[in-house]
Amino acid sequence: MPPPSTSSTTTPPNTLSRYTPPPTTLLIYPATLLLGSLFSVLSPTAQQSPTPELAQARPINYFARKDNIFNLYFVKIGWVWMTLAFTSLLITYPTSLERGRRQIQAFSRYVLATVVWYATTQWFFGPAIIDRSFVFTGGKCETILRDLGQSQDEKGVLGAAAAGDEPLSVYLTAVACKTAGGAWRGGHDVSGHVFMLVLVTAVLGYEALGVLAQAPSESREEVNGKKSEDTESGGQVRTWALWFVGVVAGLGWWMLLMTAIWFHTWLEKANGLIISLAAVYTIYFLPRRIIPLRNFVGVPGA
Structure with missing residues (x-):
């Protein structure tokens, strides 16, 4: 009776070394x-x-x-x-x-x-x-453009935006903050x-x-x-x-x-x-x- 064939998906780990370089190659980074x-x-x-x-x-x-x-x-x-x-x-x-x-x-x-x-x-x-970790470590969106706050205030969206500052809850990602004219600061x-x-x-x-x-x-x-x-x-x-x-x-x-x-x-x-x-x-x-x-x-x- 011939021996059962060995599937390539169960190849022993020692035979895989010729395909994949050792983890030490990651030291280049x-x-x-x-x-x-x-x-x-x-x-x-x-x-x-x-x-x-x-x-x-x-x-x-x-x-x-x-x-x-x-x-x-x-x-x-x-x-x-x-x-x-x-x-x-x-x-x-x-x-x-x-x-x-x-x-x-x-x-x-x-x-x-x-x-x-x-x-x-x-x-x-x-x-x-990445954005969650930034906010978790104290980061926030700062210095939102004044004209953005004024335009939204005129629509009644923000009641306290006359100074041009947005609530932190509005901008929880770096992309949204920068798009709004703000700066992503203070966190890791x-x-x-x-x-x-x-x-x-x-x-x-x-x-x-x-x-x-x-x-x-x-x-x-x-x-x-x-x-x-x-x-x-x-x-x-x-x-x-x-x-x-x-x-x-x-x-x-x-x-x-x-x-x-x-x-x-x-x-x-x-x-x-x-x-x-x-x-x-x-x-x-x-x-x-x-x-x-x-x-x-x-x-x-x-």
Whole structure:
């Protein structure tokens, strides 16, 4: 009687090491933040801009401006770029008997990462986690524009808005506060940029490594009794997809370094880093030890 076949979803953890790099690869992120933070403290250039207002009026460095083109059209819509890059990898998975399963598991990893990003920075049964923590630590919306208060007072919405101040309960998110012309001040502002950039670059990096691990072996697999080899066009598409992912991840790392230099306190950056690393570890490393989780999200390349 032949031995029962072993499903790839129950692959022993020691055989997964060739697919997923060790968790120590995540040290690149605290190292990047440390490098940027030290530069911000030690560099005479960085020390020439003592206040954000001065930095905006006379920027010492282009990346010290919040309205620089990379911040506006890359970081601010970072999850759009992440989704495009992830999709480009997903549709170029090498052809094999395992392709469908791997694509479904990869999509599951994307969904988990998206849920974490959305809950942390966009919405979590109301204000996002970052906004909730800011308000919880004493933050509030200040210096609302006088004309906003007057216009709302004329409509009878606010009875005490003649001075141009809105009740705190009206503005519980940074976006709403800034849209109303106010300033989000006084609390602990976890760095959403650090959180998002670390999550994006780590997810794309591990997914790209998984695709690279699949391609050489799967091009030699037999599918329906025939050799399955990547066509020249398919290989070119995958190459372009990997280049696109590399550009997005590389620019994400660069903007992480710029954030470390020009924005946020050490603690705010550290907290953004901790949240993102916890998510990455849960999605990409815990499945190597927890079989039910591995059956659901898989491991890139395995």
